[in-house]
Amino acid sequence: MSARTWRADWDALMRGDGCPMCASRGAAETEHGIRVLEGSFADVYLQKRAPQRGYAIGIWKRSHVAEPTDLSREDRDGYFTEVFAVGAALRRLPAPGRPLPIELT
Ligand SMILES: [Zn+2]
Numbered sequence: 001m002s003a004r005t006w007r008a009d010w011d012a013l014m015r016g017d018g019c020p021m022c023a024s025r026g027a028a029e030t031e032h033g034i035r036v037l038e039g040s041f042a043d044v045y046l047q048k049r050a051p052q053r054g055y056a057i058g059i060w061k062r063s064h065v066a067e068p069t070d071l072s073r074e075d076r077d078g079y080f081t082e083v084f085a086v087g088a089a090l091r092r093l094p095a096p097g098r099p100l101p102i103e104l105t
Pocket residue numbers: 016019020021022023063064065
C-alpha cells in the first residue's frame with residue numbers, strides 16, 4: 001500500500017500558478033457551473049453536476065487565495081456576506097415536499 005501524497009503541482013497551485021479557479025474568474029458559465037451572483041467579492045455558481053440540487057460554490061474574485069483564512073477581515077466579511085445571500089435565496093426556492101410559493105388555479 002502506497003502512502004497518499006499531495007499532487008506534484010501542489011505548491012504551484014497554492015501560489016496560484018495554474019489555478020483553475022483563477023483561470024475561470026469572471027466567466028458567466030464554466031464547465032462546472034452557471035454564475036448566479038456576480039458580486040463585488042465573490043461570484044457564486046450553481047453547479048451543473050452536484051450531490052444535490054441547489055449546490056452552489058462561491059469563488060473569490062479579486063486575486064488568488066488558497067484558503068479563506070488568507071483574506072483580510074473586510075474581504076472575508078464581504079465574501080461570506082455575498083455567498084450567504086445566495087445560500088439564503090436558494091433555501092427560499094421550492095424543494096420536493098415543500099409547498100410552492102404560488103397558488104395554481
Ligand atoms: Zn486561484
